[in-house]
Amino acid sequence: MWFGLVAALLLAGCATRAPLPVQRTPEQVRADIVARMPAKTSNREGWAADIQVAFFAQDIAPTPENLCAVLAVTEQESTFTADPRVPGLGKIAREEIDRRAASMHVPKLLVSAALRLRSPNGRRYAERIEHVRTERELSALFEDFIDMVPLGQRLFGGLNPVHTGGPMQVAIDFAEAHAQDYPYPVDGSIRHEVFTRRGGMYFGIAHLLGYPASYDAPLYRFADFNAGWYASRNAAFQAAVARASGIELALDGDLLLPGAPLDDPGATERAVRALRSQLGMGDAAIRRALEKGDGQDFEATDLYARVFELAEAAARQPLPRAVLPGIDLHSPKITRKLTTAWFANRVDDRWKRCMARH
Structure with a gap:
């Protein structure tokens, strides 16, 4: 299976899988990873082995862009420590x-x-x-x-x-929901595996690269890693809704209020409904489209296309299809004001240094 890699998930480009022009052996991929890791990293060969297995097992292309994305997030989250210490x-x-x-x-x-x-x-x-x-x-x-x-x-x-x-600070419930093809024997539970280097990297890579996205820069995938899949795409949609409707919205990437009944929608859905006559859509149709907001097929909905048409007509210029979500980060582990944009930019800087290493 691992040697039959035939499809690529590109980090910053196509949303569809395309054949790799050149397939590299596990040894070649591991050598590339070692060369791109920070020089002071301990046991680079061990990290490289776990990363390579995760890429091959999940059929994700080990391109320099993808490898550096993983290395950049891991360096940001744990400085390559499988079970990092947390002060206090x-x-x-x-x-x-x-x-x-x-x-x-x-x-x-x-x-x-x-x-x-x-x-x-x-x-x-x-x-x-x-x-x-x-x-x-x-x-x-x-x-x-x-x-x-x-x-x-x-x-x-x-x-x-x-x-x-784990080393990529992946959510344990995400790991438990994506463990069906986990390539290692499970030591007690998936929760336990997350705290190992191999498990933490496998599930962290799945969260970072395991979904198709049409972004034109890796920055937005880094934001999604922090804020949730498609948060950057959805934040851009919210910005378009705000432009078309004149209603100010928080660009947090959340298109629906969880559990909200149809007659009591959240802020973004309410703003979209203000455009219902221009959209030619009823409340139920708007809700059905917004429910696709956690997947790529949301971009194929009439709602997505029509909102951007209205917003670009109002702006008299093309609007971005991805923006950094405006989210403040809150956690007992965080002792200063941090945002998703801060996280994404920090990782992006590390990604650029990684790309320059080889």
């Missing part, structure tokens, strides 16, 4: 426990008593929290706490609150 993680974990307990009116004395219990590895939960350094360690701690302590089940409902991990 123990404090973050304890605050999350206390926050949930307070929301459920659980007394602090009860929480403290539960954390004084010994966990399966012999250490008290409070001690493990105090010394936790990585998301893998924290995820394992919460697994034990939820499985072994009744209060853990009450606070977290069986759901581990550690949502991302």
Whole structure:
């Protein structure tokens, strides 16, 4: 299978797969990866092997552009550390426990008593929290706490609150949903695999490159990695809706309010409906088109084409089909003001340096 690679997913160009002009062997791809990695990276050969396997297993073309996209994101997210340390993680974990307990009116004395219990590895939960350094360690701690302590089940409902991990900081629910062709034996669970180098790279590469996009620059795929598939395309559509309707919109890439009934739409859908007479579409037809916003076929809808026609007529010039989403990043791990645009530009700078290395 790996040696029969016949299709390419281009990073910044075609939305369709095209035959590779030259197919490289695994050894050639690994050598290229090693040459493009930052010189101070430890065990470059090991990283190269896991990246190459992920590309071949997912039938993604190992072009310089794609390889550098993966290397740039990994450098930004973890500086090539399979299970990166997170400053202040123990404090973050304890605050999350206390926050949930307070929301459920659980007394602090009860929480403290539960954390004084010994966990399966012999250490008290409070001690493990105090010394936790990585998301893998924290995820394992919460697994034990939820499985072994009744209060853990009450606070977290069986759901581990550690949502991302690994060298590319991929979402664990994304990995679980895209594990059908995972090429390695699973060590316990897909969650566990995310915290390994091989699993973290496999699922991170799937999230970064595993969908077709018509972008003319890798910058927008980097933004999508942070904000969600097609967020940059959808933000451009929102900008076009705002131009055509005169209604100001947040360019966040979210076209529909999750779970919104047809008679109570979100902001973007409401603004589109303001154009219904010019679009020649009813509310139900608009909703059906917007529901395609998480895939590439949204671009083939009449709604997409007509909105851009109206917006470009109002602007009297062509409008971009991709813009950086205007999203502020919020996380207990983030201690300063960061945005999706900041992330995308930082990764893009690393991508350009990678492209110049070979």
